[in-house]
Amino acid sequence: MEVKKILILFSLSFISAISNEIDENLKSFPADFEFGTSTASYQIEGAWNEGGKGWSMWDYVARARPEAIRDGSNADIACNSYHLYKRDIEMLKELGVDNYRLSIAWPRILPYGRPDYVNPEGIAYYNAVIDELLANGITPFVTMYHWDLPQNLNEQGGWITDEIVDWFGDYARVLYQHFGDRVKNWLTLNEPYVHCFFGYGRGSHAPLRTSPGVEFYECGRNILLANARAYHIYDEEFRAAQGGKVGLVISMEWVLPLTDSDDDVQGALDYAAYHIDHYMHPIFSEEGNFPQIVIDRVAEASANQGLNASRLRPFAQEQIDYMKGTADFLGLNHYSSKYVYRNSSVEGRYDVPSVEDDIHVVTYQPPSWPSHGFIYEYAPGLYNLLMYLKDQYNNPVVYITENGFSSDTxxxxxxxxxxxxxxxxxxxxxxxxxxxxxxYFAWSLMDNFEWSFGYTLRFGMYQVDMDDPDRTRTPRKSALVYKEILRSRVIDYSYDPDPYAALPDAAVAYYAPVMLNLIVLLFNLLM
Incomplete structure (x- = not known):
């Protein structure tokens, strides 16, 4: 057990316990702090078979397995941003953001996944988006891969075949060649843990594979190597001329031991090793490689299961060296925190083999934490997570690339x-x-297709009417609050805007029935 990590984890958990009540004094951001908002191509673009685009593995799932999506919906149209991107950029201007995190759809650029054919219509579309952003003073942060793998590559093995490292490198080179003269902030891949766990472990995301004890690890291994390949290609072929930066996006939950027992504290360390360090350590630590606690735990579990080799395939030293330092900054996605505990109730709870059984803890989120959908609000967790990254990984440059809360319409x-x-x-x-x-980038600019949840969860600061062919976008109260924070650089808890009053047409539509009822009531009283 690493003494430093125990002290950090336990001390930050104590800080969490005493700082859960939010002081509502005004808080100001530094003058050079940057604000933005985020989206992803498959979730907003639509135009699934327009403009020369090939099939993604999500396009395939929507047709072959529609029951995998909670409301049976798909992203064939989504927010129709392929046609309405100028309205999206108007919204960004309305908010006053500095930056916009968007993603590029791999099959829109390379319909068959490989660079032997580059789709000119796809290049033209993203050129138009990037140019429109820059013309409006908004800096693009471009994610190369946000889960929409070309179906052709998925059928060849996807993220569980070693060849994908080369495939992704070839794709990254095409993006640098066509957009790197204007895009100076690249994010290679989005949320390896989430993508691998739900796509290759639990089978609730494309490609709907269920191998939580083997393919989950293979997927993550290849994503780390693919990130390194894209980074080195930029470093060796493009950085000198283009002068940009390359990072990647890692999702992280903060974890607290439920008690101060040795089992719970060790359980919290194990959980953090998988949900924070698993993808941080190979890139941001001095020694590289997976965390030793992960290596040892999977090797021990594999041996106990009668296997001759660990289910976590080791890296060669050359690969370890190749991955170290392959991010100029960290894109951090954070939504929730969890308590963990380890006692007899964990026995027999999880599939064997599985990553959950390897971690061997039970998670808990108190009902007192405000929640909607799968998000539980515990704001001190983000503070503690940022302090952990500062202390454990030599204070890397961090952009919070996703943070948000779902709501009803x-x-x-x-x-x-x-x-x-x-x-x-x-x-x-x-x-x-x-x-x-x-x-800080808020998730999300607007309501969108929320993967296996379809349209049942709404994360947008702008409401999108999915029943309207025009996909009308309307700012919510959160958009007005975010706009004021960006304008003033101050978090003012007393600011209470009316989203209906902010929109004259909407206000009329909202208040007219109320006024009519009052007039009828007064008329009846007077008669």
Whole structure:
């Protein structure tokens, strides 16, 4: 057990326990802090078979296995951003953001996955988006891969075949060649743990594979190598001329031991090793490789299961060296925290083999934490996570590339407003205490296709009417609050805008029935 990690984890958990109540004093961001918002290509673009685009593995799932999506929907049209991208950029201007994190659809650029054919219509579309952003003073942060793998490559093995490292490198080179003269902030891959766990472990995301004890690890291994390949290609072939930076996006939950027992503290360390260090350590640590605690735990479990080799395939030393330092900055996605405990109730709880059985803990989120969908609000967790990264990984440059809260439909989204303010407050506090956080991107600019949840969860600061052929976008209260924070650089808990009053047409539509009822009531009283 690493003494330093135990002290960090336990001390930060104690800070969490005493700082759960949010002080509502005004909090100010540094003058050079950057703000943005995020989306992903498959979730917003639509035009699934237009403009020369090939099939993604999500296009295939939507047709072959529609029952995998909660409401039976798909992203064939989604927000129709392929045709409405100028309205999206108007929304960004309305908010006053510095940056916009978008992703490029691999099959829109390379319909068959490989660079032997580059789709000119796809190049033209993203050129138009990038140019429109820059013309409006908005800096693009471009994610190369946000889960929409070309179906052709998926059928050849996808993320569990070693060849994908070369495939991704070839794709990255095409992006650098066509967009690198204007794009200076690249994010290689989005959320390896989530992508591998739900796509290759639990089978609830494309490609719907269920191998939580083997393919989950293979997927993550190849993603780390693919990130390194894309980074080195930029470093060796493009950085000198283009002068940009390359990072990647890792999702992380903060974890707290439920008690101060040795089992719970060790369980929290094990959980953190898989959910934080598994993808941080190979890139951001001095020694590289997977965390030793992960290597040892999977090797021991594999031996106990009668296997001759660990289910976590080791890296060669050459690969370990190749991956170290292959990110100029970290894109951090954070939504929730969890308590963990380890006792007899964990026995027989999980499939064998599986990553959950390897970690061997039970997770818990108190009902007192505000929640909607799968998000539980616990803002001190973000502060503690940022302090952990600062202390464990030599204070890397961090952009919070996703943070947000789902809500029901409607413009008065007070739950999201509370969540946003409290988490941004944690960011301010972390920066004040030395964390090297340069920017914050809210998830999401607008309602979109939320993967296996379809359209049952709404993360947008802008409401999108999915029943309207025009996909009308309307700012929610959270959009107005975010706009004011960006304008003033202050988190003001007393600011309480009316989203209906902000839109004259909407206000008329909202208040007219109320006024009519009052007039009828007065008329009846007078008669």
């Amino acid at each position: 409607g413009l008065v989204d007070d739950g999201r407003v509370q969540y946003m303010r409290n988490y941004m407050r944690s960011v301010v506090d972390a920066v004040a205490d030395g964390a090297n956080v340069k920017g």
